[in-house]
Amino acid sequence: xxxxxxxxxxxxxxxxxxVYAFFYLPILVLVVFSFNASTxxxxxxxxxxxxxxxxxxxxxxxxxxKNSLIVAALSTxxxxxxxxxxxxxxxxxxxxxxxxxxxxxxxPIIIPDVTMAVMMLLFFARAFAxxxxxxxxxxxxxxxxxxxxxxxxxxxxxxxxxxRLGQLDGSLEEAARDLYANSWQTFRRVTLPLILPGVLGGAxxxxxxxxxxxxxxxxxxxPGSTTLPVYVFGLVRRGVSPAINAxxxxxxxxxxxxxxxxxxxxxxxxxxxxTEMIKETT
Amino acid sequence: xxxxxxxxxxxxxxxxxxxxTAADRKRxxxxxxxxxxxxxxxxxxxxxxxxxxxxATRSATGATRLSDWNLLAYQKLFDSLVVQIVWRSFWxxxxxxxxxxxxxxxxxxxxxxxxxxxxxxxxxxxMIPFWSNFLIRTYAWRFILGTDGPIATxxxxxxxxxxxxxxxxxxxxxxxxxxxxxxxxxPLYAAIERLDWSLVEAARDLYASGWSAFRKVTLPLTRSGxxxxxxxxxxPSFGAYVTPAIxxxxxxxxxxxxxxxxxxxARNWPFGSALSIVVMVFMLAALMIRARTGxxxx
Numbered sequence: 001x002x003x004x005x006x007x008x009x010x011x012x013x014x015x016x017x018x019v020y021a022f023f024y025l026p027i028l029v030l031v032v033f034s035f036n037a038s039t040x041x042x043x044x045x046x047x048x049x050x051x052x053x054x055x056x057x058x059x060x061x062x063x064x065x066k067n068s069l070i071v072a073a074l075s076t077x078x079x080x081x082x083x084x085x086x087x088x089x090x091x092x093x094x095x096x097x098x099x100x101x102x103x104x105x106x107x108p109i110i111i112p113d114v115t116m117a118v119m120m121l122l123f124f125a126r127a128f129a130x131x132x133x134x135x136x137x138x139x140x141x142x143x144x145x146x147x148x149x150x151x152x153x154x155x156x157x158x159x160x161x162x163x164r165l166g167q168l169d170g171s172l173e174e175a176a177r178d179l180y181a182n183s184w185q186t187f188r189r190v191t192l193p194l195i196l197p198g199v200l201g202g203a204x205x206x207x208x209x210x211x212x213x214x215x216x217x218x219x220x221x222x223p224g225s226t227t228l229p230v231y232v233f234g235l236v237r238r239g240v241s242p243a244i245n246a247x248x249x250x251x252x253x254x255x256x257x258x259x260x261x262x263x264x265x266x267x268x269x270x271x272x273x274x275t276e277m278i279k280e281t282t
Numbered sequence: 283x284x285x286x287x288x289x290x291x292x293x294x295x296x297x298x299x300x301x302x303t304a305a306d307r308k309r310x311x312x313x314x315x316x317x318x319x320x321x322x323x324x325x326x327x328x329x330x331x332x333x334x335x336x337x338a339t340r341s342a343t344g345a346t347r348l349s350d351w352n353l354l355a356y357q358k359l360f361d362s363l364v365v366q367i368v369w370r371s372f373w374x375x376x377x378x379x380x381x382x383x384x385x386x387x388x389x390x391x392x393x394x395x396x397x398x399x400x401x402x403x404x405x406x407x408x409m410i411p412f413w414s415n416f417l418i419r420t421y422a423w424r425f426i427l428g429t430d431g432p433i434a435t436x437x438x439x440x441x442x443x444x445x446x447x448x449x450x451x452x453x454x455x456x457x458x459x460x461x462x463x464x465x466x467x468x469p470l471y472a473a474i475e476r477l478d479w480s481l482v483e484a485a486r487d488l489y490a491s492g493w494s495a496f497r498k499v500t501l502p503l504t505r506s507g508x509x510x511x512x513x514x515x516x517x518p519s520f521g522a523y524v525t526p527a528i529x530x531x532x533x534x535x536x537x538x539x540x541x542x543x544x545x546x547x548a549r550n551w552p553f554g555s556a557l558s559i560v561v562m563v564f565m566l567a568a569l570m571i572r573a574r575t576g577x578x579x580x
């Protein structure tokens with residue numbers, strides 16, 4: 001009996017290390033080869049940072065990066081405010097249309113990005129047709145990209161904040177109110193500090209998703225409003241190059257920095273936001 | 283005043299209670315309003331527009347005329363080419379889901395049964411790929427599987443037959459599994475972690491074998507995680523565009539790419555809209571299966 005358990009345990013451990021290798025080896029290979037001196041991507045010709053230099057001097061890359069950062073910052077702020085308010089409303093209050101909102105909120109999370117992209121494209125096509133008829137001329141660009149990113153980010157922020165709210169009981173807020181705090185004071189001094197890790201976690205997730213999005217952005221971007229992932233996607237479709245490896249490494253380091261940041265915000269046993277988020281959605 | 287006293291006061295004065303609930307309702311509605319309005323405008327309305335477009339007419343130039351409503355786009359769904367594409371996307375997404383489940387279940391089980399300190403480290407190691415840029419992670423496989431990539435260089439150096447995986451369905455599936463595996467791991471982990479182990483122990487005490495205890499107790503109790511994870515892998519895989527665009531061949535078209543084609547080269551917006559509706563029908567069906575099987579009961 002004991003031997004069977006240990007051999008099972010050994011098989012489980014082996015599978016675990018296999019999955020970790022599967023997760024990390026491809027990324028590792030990519031990072032290593034981004035320092036390859038050779039113009040032939042797959043042949044190692046010594047260590048060099050030349051591709052990083054080339055990438056960081058490329059005005060197209062810098063422009064795309066600037067657009068990405070603008071969109072990510074704007075959509076994160078807006079989605080965090082709207083999503084947090086929605087999470088508070090659903091978790092703490094009973095009101096008409098609560099279940100409807102709860103239902104709609106889940107959809108942008110699982111909808112495939114192509115479908116979301118088509119929806120946003122047709123929406124802006126119709127909206128612009130209407131507005132243009134009234135006079136001013138609008139076109140796809142940073143504005144339409146930002147509005148689309150807010151649309152999917154609200155849901156993610158709301159889910160993360162709700163997970164945090166679910167961990168708290170209402171007794172502290174009740175105590176504050178019993179001590180004659182008005183509702184604003186209660187929110188400002190009790191609720192907000194308690195849910196802040198969730199809010200920051202949601203904001204970081206929104207930031208990451210905005211910086212990652214390719215398909216929706218590609219559909220609603222106009223001339224001159226290319227974001228970094230859309231630019232990289234264009235390059236990748238044409239083939240492989242050491243320069244793409246370098247951009248990729250920079251983007252990977254940025255994502256890992258965001259994970260680290262989010263972990264700092266929510267230390268503690270099983271406070272890891274993503275599991276909480278998934279728990280909330282399951 | 284304690285909450286009991288307050289409740290007592292409210293009961294004594296029903297008018298006060300009604301006023302308090304009304305104020306509460308108002309505040310809730312006010313907080314929910316921005317999200318409500320935003321999602322109605324930028325999610326529900328766009329969905330309705332797609333629905334309307336799927337009945338519109340495509341003119342000879344590729345422009346869409348919102349008149350002469352018809353079912354042509356839906357009829358086209360039954361062309362053998364289209365049926366083939368939908369079918370191919372369906373089985374690739376199904377197989378991806380199954381592979382993810384088989385890899386992720388023992389993986390999540392192992393993590394969830396470690397000491398808390400070890401568990402947290404192992405979880406962080408799952409978060410990193412979960413957070414890393416999806417496009418870049420897909421590109422990594424393009425690089426690795428490519429004719430100029432490290433595998434090909436290695437097989438060349440060893441004088442072996444080159445492995446041609448890139449631009450095949452197998453490559454797409456590797457990319458999808460790689461991309462969506464964390465979405466399977468996390469809900470499974472959540473389900474296994476909150477499992478009541480005393481139930482498994484009870485089964486063992488009643489002389490259930492390890493396997494039957496797993497099959498009759500552990501598996502049913504973690505069903506919610508299995509269903510949630512499968513949903514989170516299947517739906518995006520079914521409509522995937524980025525992965526097949528980078529790793530897939532031009533012959534074996536998948537639904538996501540086919541939809542994009544309708545809005546770019548083919549300029550057939552009504553048909554593209556009808557295809558998007560198909561994706562959404564599958565999504566809603568998956569959601570309904572989840573609701574039916576009671577994934578929310580835990």
